[in-house]
Amino acid sequence: MNILEGLFDRQSLVDWLRISALLTCVAPLGGSLLVAIIGRWQGRWVKWLALTAALLSFAGGCGILAAYRPIAENKRILSDKPVAPMLLGRAELLTLGQGEEARRIEALWGVDGISGVLVWLTSLLTLCSVLISLNSIRERTEEYYLLLLLLAGVAMLVFLAFDVIFFYIFFEFTLVPMFFLIGIWGGPERRYAARKFFIYTLAGSVVGLVSLIAYVVQVRELSHEARLIRSTAQARAETGGESLTSLPELAQIASQLSRHLEDDKSELRAKWERLQKWTFWGLFLAFAIKVPLVPWHTWLPLAHVEAPTAGSVFLAGVLLKLGTYGFLRLGLPLVPHMMAGVGGQVLAVTAVLGIIYGSLCAAAQADVKRLVAYSSIAHMGLCMLGLAAGNSIGLAGSVLEMVNHGLYTGGLFLLVGMIYERYHTRAMQDLGGLARRLPLWSFFMVGISLASIALPGLNGFVSETLCLVGMFRQSVALSVLGASGMILGAWYMITMLRQVVFGPIREPARFPTSQTIKDLDPWEWSAIALPLALCLALGVYPKAFLDLIVPDLEGLAHLYRGLR
Amino acid sequence: MTIRSVLNNLPGAEALCWGLPLALLVGTILAGIAAFHSDVRVRRWAHWPVLLAIAVALSLSLVLAWELTQRTGPVLVVQGYTFLGVSDFQVRWGLYIDSLAAVMLMLVNGIGLLVAIYSVGYMEEDEGYGRYFAVLGLFLFSMSLLVLVDNYFLVYVFWEGVGLCSYLLIGHWYERPAASQAARKAFVVNRIGDTAFFLGLVLLWYHLGSLRYGSVFYLVGQIAPEWITIICLLLFGGACAKSAQFPLHIWLPDAMEGPTPVSALIHAATMVTAGVYLIARSSLMFALSSLASGAVLITGTITALLGAIVAVTQYDLKRVLAYSTISQLxxxxxxxxxxxxxxxxxxxxxxxxxxxxxxxxxxxxxxxxxxxxxxxxxxxxxxxxxxxxxxxxxxxxxxxxxxxxxxxxxxxxxxxxxxxxxxxxxxxxxxxxxxxxxxxxxxxxxxxxxxxxxxxxxxxxxxxxxxxxxxxxxxxxxxxxxxxxxxxxxxxxxxxxxxxxxxxxxxxxxxxxxxxxxxxxxxxxxxxxxxxxxxxxxxxxxxxxxxxxxxxxxxxxxxxxxxxxxxxxxxxxxxxNKFFIEEIYQLMAVRPIEMLAWLAGWLDRIIDGLVDFVGWLIWWIGRGLRPMQNGQVQFYALAIILALAIFSLVLISRWGG
Incomplete structure (x- = not known):
């Protein structure tokens, strides 16, 4: 990376970052558009087009990481700016007033370490999803790839948006392609599952939107009332007026308010806390359903079981991260008192509940895909546990867990999909001893499962350790309870391995052994080798990602150190 | 009580230290590649890289052991890059070679070499020949690093690493139900101990801010005695599982389902002694807590007695030896x-x-x-x-x-x-x-x-x-x-x-x-x-x-x-009947947890039913507004856009003037 630094000055690094970010999200969106145009009469080219778009997007994702690394190394940590991305572009939508009094509603695009790794993860999972779909999706292919690429592009835009309006638009818009992916290419109960997924998560986020509106409107007034003149004047001088919806600016106001009103006992302080309280619960409803936290999780196993493989990969790998990312991006900076107080405690307790309850439910499942779905709930609980800790160790663990969970749970869904493709069943009692029949598949299955149960040397271990250690600082009891997930996780995953991979061979009755079930083909092979290789790489050298993530968390961690 | 680190005498010492695990790693990777090769003749050659690697590792451990006697401050500390570091949670790669580590290294690689040679004959006609040697190499790599590393966190890393190898080797003949069952049992029981170990080391870090041997031994006196006791008991919990001590010994007899050379190397001579190594390594800490070391004494006595009594009654030769191992540990x-x-x-x-x-x-x-x-x-x-x-x-x-x-x-x-x-x-x-x-x-x-x-x-x-x-x-x-x-x-x-x-x-x-x-x-x-x-x-x-x-x-x-x-x-x-411990576990632990899981599964249906009920209720109340509940996604998209329009309107009305 030092070579990069030597070759390019800061400005060209930003240019590289901009080009990479553009490539990452334009490739799938453009690909989707192209599929829509040529799909009608060039149906057989569609999948290769999708593959090209996914490859380009992944290249862009890697470019973001490479270009951001020197920036992260030299990042100046500004303690009063909890959200300080490298802004890549802005577009004014609306300006009210003039000069220094101007108030703008604008779209802000940017990258920081956190969104960088998540965009990279999305581009990687897009590639895996396309690879796994090449042979398994045979009907309505053009519509399928159109929706898949659209979903990928929109999800990346969520991570790149640094203003509340576009964050919200794209956050909601991911529901639409996913709805159709489940509803059209899903299993027997796909309509019910898709509808439930859509309405449930939409209901939550509408409440979130309302509270966001209230927050944006009121926090300005509060900051005027508190006479935070210096900072607002400074901000105006910098940007030429106030940006109403800019996330970095909102976060700065919130952090200044919190600091300013720390020892204040006035009405103002009470008002600020009231605002935070309502906003928190609104956001909580939106994101808790999305994560999902127990007991708002019941849409998830259903959606997973019914979704096609790529849909599950995307759902677990990316869409759930929107919930935790929402807590991280909006919750932590905007409502600091709540997140440092009652709200954080509620999150931590629900997170632990999720770990234990999700693991127990996973152990009770007879369907491998349901098992993975419930394990996903437990792992997201772990992620939220680190987030609720609010210190840099826990937060780093949480962000890393988002990436790691995407890699190994995405991998698990890919592997389960491969089995379903071959046997048309996922029931554990119908399967057994597949190590004999599908050695390569079994190798990947064992490897990814071990990553999922946090075996040292693989990625899950690093993030799990950081989440638990971070929480240990805040609450020893919750951390110890959360650690029980280590045992329960090993129990259900290893039991599943014993049943499906090891033991005497057992195949569904309608598949006589004479019929040749083939091991992984090259497409499947490459779809799963990529996540496993990255699991190993991130397990052995987690510093590669921590160096990107941690500088952008220091501001938040600093804010929370002050509040506790 | 200072730990002197000496690096000046021999410039090659550092390279030697890293060369030892590196040789084993390279051997393992080569064997792994051979194991997955489609040509059976290549698979039959998988033992060579491993044998060579162990031979190199053994000679390096002998050199290191001799090197220690030539030094004034006979602890060799070598630092490497940061493995994991966020704010004050910093873990660096580092090796710590003292006489304890040197003795363990010689034992592990010495017996490892003999067992690997033996396995060439024993596993000759086995289908998983290459796989066997690859995992054997991985085991020796993990075990060597377990005794070499300079902090508790990395000990934990390789502690789980040797556990993985044990799991894979017990389940080597995975098609036998007994073998896959035994492998699972070993993994899960060890995970229980490992979690205790993990919590112990987090607690240690919480109190000292470091997990490196040097700082821990230097600073441990500053921790309050009751916390030392808790930390020691947690570490001992980890040792109990790995070294098959009562009441976590139940996995070891079943582990005899693995190939016999594996039983000799992992489940008798080396891996199971990792717990003993851990306690011996931490003996300064245990010396500070008579309660924790009392627990060690009593657990050891109960286990030794129980193992010996059960060994008297067994008819399976390997199980007699397994219980004998438990007793000796x-x-x-x-x-x-x-x-x-x-x-x-x-x-x-x-x-x-x-x-x-x-x-x-x-x-x-x-x-x-x-x-x-x-x-x-x-x-x-x-x-x-x-x-x-x-x-x-x-x-x-x-x-x-x-x-x-x-x-x-x-x-x-x-x-x-x-x-x-x-x-x-x-x-x-x-x-x-x-x-x-x-x-x-x-x-x-x-x-x-x-x-x-x-x-x-x-x-x-x-x-x-x-x-x-x-x-x-x-x-x-x-x-x-x-x-x-x-x-x-x-x-x-x-x-x-x-x-x-x-x-x-x-x-x-x-x-x-x-x-x-x-x-x-x-x-x-x-x-x-x-x-x-x-x-x-x-x-x-x-x-x-x-x-x-x-x-x-x-x-x-x-x-x-x-x-x-x-x-x-x-x-x-x-x-x-092995004191009916298996049955007690079934009754007291396994069944209740399975019951809990089953209950959780049911509870989930109830929660889901409630969600559906609420949805239905809203639908029922809103029947009057039925035209809006048409289930069309376009409609919902419209709703989103409408909401955003209202959002913008609110903003404009606030500041529009």
């Missing part, structure tokens, strides 16, 4: 538990226990490999009721087993005699009237366990090698002696089991070597006579008596096999 923990009565004995206890660890590694590996020879030559028979009379058919194996058995029974001049009595000699050294009383009780129990040990190993020997050849009577083929590639490792181990004691103990070499390094360097009491002689003589006499009774019962088959023990009534029933 218990003895090592008894030695370490002496710290609770006399913290000043820390250095002597560590030296004595480590000596027993080494000699046990030699003779137990020997016993397992001879058992492997028996299985190899009889086509997999291991039930002693089916064996018998192998004395003449397998002469070399017979001699190996006799030597291993004598060493286990602690008959002079075998290694087991010296090492076990070094541990026994700790008890009379305890001073203070009340403590002497307690120590005498434990010393007496120790001797009794020794007698039981002599009895069960003689019983196993007689049932297997004496009497009539029952296997042929059952229609099995006539046993034949194993090939040389399997016999030579047996002979080397036999030689070691005889000579290690005579060379190392009376000369005091071993103790002096261990005392080279801190914190094992200061025997605070003079190692004079405290009447150990009496204890040792009675120990040998009782062991002889044990052997005598076994010969009286089993040498001449006066009773049909299986009838002898029925006269022992309830004790036999308990032993033969």
């Amino acid at each position: 218990g003895i090592m923990f008894m030695g370490l538990g002496v710290l609770s009565l006399a913290p000043e004995l820390a250095a002597s206890a560590a030296a004595a226990v480590l000596f027993h660890l080494v000699s046990h590694g030699l003779f137990k590996a020997l016993l397992f490999l001879t058992a492997g020879n028996i299985m190899h030559s009889t086509g997999g028979l291991i039930d002693m009721r089916m064996l018998g009379g192998l004395r003449n058919q397998l002469p070399y194996t017979h001699v190996g087993f006799v030597i291993g058995g004598l060493a286990l029974a602690a008959i002079p001049p075998c290694a087991g005699f010296y090492s076990k009595d070094a541990v026994l000699a700790l008890f009379p050294q305890i001073s203070g009237p009340e403590k002497r009383m307690i120590a005498s009780v434990f010393g007496a129990l120790f001797i009794f366990i020794g007698a039981l040990t002599a009895f069960y190993i003689s019983r196993a020997y007689l049932l297997t090698f004496w009497g009539e050849a029952r296997s042929q009577a059952e229609g099995h083929a006539s046993p034949h002696e194993s090939p040389w590639v399997m016999l030579i490792p047996v002979m080397i181990l036999a030689l070691g089991s005889v000579l290690a004691g005579i060379i190392l103990e009376p000369t005091g070499y071993f103790r002096a070597y261990i005392h080279l390094s801190e914190p094992f360097g200061k025997p605070m009491v003079s190692e004079s006579e405290h009447g150990e002689g009496m204890w040792i003589i009675s120990s040998v006499l009782l062991a002889m008596a044990g052997i005598g009774i076994a010969f009286w019962l089993y040498a001449v088959p006066r009773h049909p096999i299986g009838e002898v023990p029925t006269r022992w009534g309830i004790l036999y029933t308990l032993g033969a």
Whole structure:
């Protein structure tokens, strides 16, 4: 990376970052558009087009990481700016007033370490999803790839948006392609599952939107009332007026308010806390359903079981991260008192509940895909546990867990999909001893499962350790309870391995052994080798990602150190 | 109590330290590639990279061990890059080589090499030949680093690493239900201990802000005593699982489903001693908490007794040896538990226990490999009721087993005699009237366990090698002696089991070597006579008596096999059923958790039903607005856009003026 630094000055690094970010999200969106145009009469080219778009997007994702690394190394940590991305572009939508009094509603695009790794993860999972779909999706292919690429592009835009309006638009818009992916290419109960997924998560986020509106409107007034003149004047001088919806600016106001009103006992302080309280619960409803936290999780196993493989990969790998990312991006900076107080405690307790309850439910499942779905709930609980800790160790663990969970749970869904493709069943009692029949598949299955149960040397271990250690600082009891997930996780995953991979061979009755079930083909092979290789790489050298993530968390961690 | 780090003498020392694990890693990767190769001839070559790597690792450990004696500050600390670091949670790669680590390295790689050579013969016709050697290499890599690294966090990393290898090797013949079941059990039980270990080290970091040995040993006195006790108990929880101590020992007997060389290497000589290593490494910490080291002493005693009693009643030769391993590990923990009565004995206890660890590694590996020879030559028979009379058919194996058995029974001049009595000699050294009383009780129990040990190993020997050849009577083929590639490792181990004691103990070499390094360097009491002689003589006499009774019962088959023990009534029933511990676990732990999981599964349906109910309720209330609930996604998209429009309107109305 030092070579990069030597070759390019800061400005060209930003240019590289901009080009990479553009490539990452334009490739799938453009690909989707192209599929829509040529799909009608060039149906057989569609999948290769999708593959090209996914490859380009992944290249862009890697470019973001490479270009951001020197920036992260030299990042100046500004303690009063909890959200300080490298802004890549802005577009004014609306300006009210003039000069220094101007108030703008604008779209802000940017990258920081956190969104960088998540965009990279999305581009990687897009590639895996396309690879796994090449042979398994045979009907309505053009519509399928159109929706898949659209979903990928929109999800990346969520991570790149640094203003509340576009964050919200794209956050909601991911529901639409996913709805159709489940509803059209899903299993027997796909309509019910898709509808439930859509309405449930939409209901939550509408409440979130309302509270966001209230927050944006009121926090300005509060900051005027508190006479935070210096900072607002400074901000105006910098940007030429106030940006109403800019996330970095909102976060700065919130952090200044919190600091300013720390020892204040006035009405103002009470008002600020009231605002935070309502906003928190609104956001909580939106994101808790999305994560999902127990007991708002019941849409998830259903959606997973019914979704096609790529849909599950995307759902677990990316869409759930929107919930935790929402807590991280909006919750932590905007409502600091709540997140440092009652709200954080509620999150931590629900997170632990999720770990234990999700693991127990996973152990009770007879369907491998349901098992993975419930394990996903437990792992997201772990992620939220680190987030609720609010210190840099826990937060780093949480962000890393988002990436790691995407890699190994995405991998698990890919592997389960491969089995379903071959046997048309996922029931554990119908399967057994597949190590004999599908050695390569079994190798990947064992490897990814071990990553999922946090075996040292693989990625899950690093993030799990950081989440638990971070929480240990805040609450020893919750951390110890959360650690029980280590045992329960090993129990259900290893039991599943014993049943499906090891033991005497057992195949569904309608598949006589004479019929040749083939091991992984090259497409499947490459779809799963990529996540496993990255699991190993991130397990052995987690510093590669921590160096990107941690500088952008220091501001938040600093804010929370002050509040506790 | 400062730990001096010396890096100046030899510039190559650092490279040597890293070269050792690196060689093993390269060997493992090459074997792994070979294992997945489609050509069967390539797979058959998978042992070469591993064998070479172990040979390199063994020579490097010998060089390092010698290097330590040449230094003034005999601890070699090597630092590497940061593995994991966020704010003040920093873990760096680093190696810490003192005499404890050097001894463990020599043991691990020495026995590792012999077992790997043996495996070339033993696994010859196995389908998973390449896979076997790849995992074996991975095990030696993890185990070497486990004893090499310089902080508790990395110990945990490789602690789980060796656990993984154990899991994979127990389940090597994965198609056997028993093997896959045993592998799962080993993994899950070890995970319980590992979680305790993990929490212990997080707690340690929480109090000290560092997990490196140097800082921990230096700072540990600053922690409040009750926290030290908790940390030590948690670490001991990890040791209990890995070293198969009561009540987490249940996985080890089942682990015998793995290939026998694996049982010799991992489940007898090396991996299971990791717990002993951990406690010995932390003996400074345990010396500060008499409660925690008392738990070590009592757990060790219970385990040693229980293992020996169960070993008396088993008919599966490998299970006898497994329970014997459990019992011997218990003895090592008894030695370490002496710290609770006399913290000043820390250095002597560590030296004595480590000596027993080494000699046990030699003779137990020997016993397992001879058992492997028996299985190899009889086509997999291991039930002693089916064996018998192998004395003449397998002469070399017979001699190996006799030597291993004598060493286990602690008959002079075998290694087991010296090492076990070094541990026994700790008890009379305890001073203070009340403590002497307690120590005498434990010393007496120790001797009794020794007698039981002599009895069960003689019983196993007689049932297997004496009497009539029952296997042929059952229609099995006539046993034949194993090939040389399997016999030579047996002979080397036999030689070691005889000579290690005579060379190392009376000369005091071993103790002096261990005392080279801190914190094992200061025997605070003079190692004079405290009447150990009496204890040792009675120990040998009782062991002889044990052997005598076994010969009286089993040498001449006066009773049909299986009838002898029925006269022992309830004790036999308990032993033969392994004290019903499995059943208790089923009842107290496994069933309740399964019930909980089942309940959670049901609860989930109820929660889901509630969600649906709320949805239905809203739908029902909003029936009047039915045209809006048309279930069309376009409609919802419209709703989103509408909401955003309202949002913008609100903003405009606020600041629009």
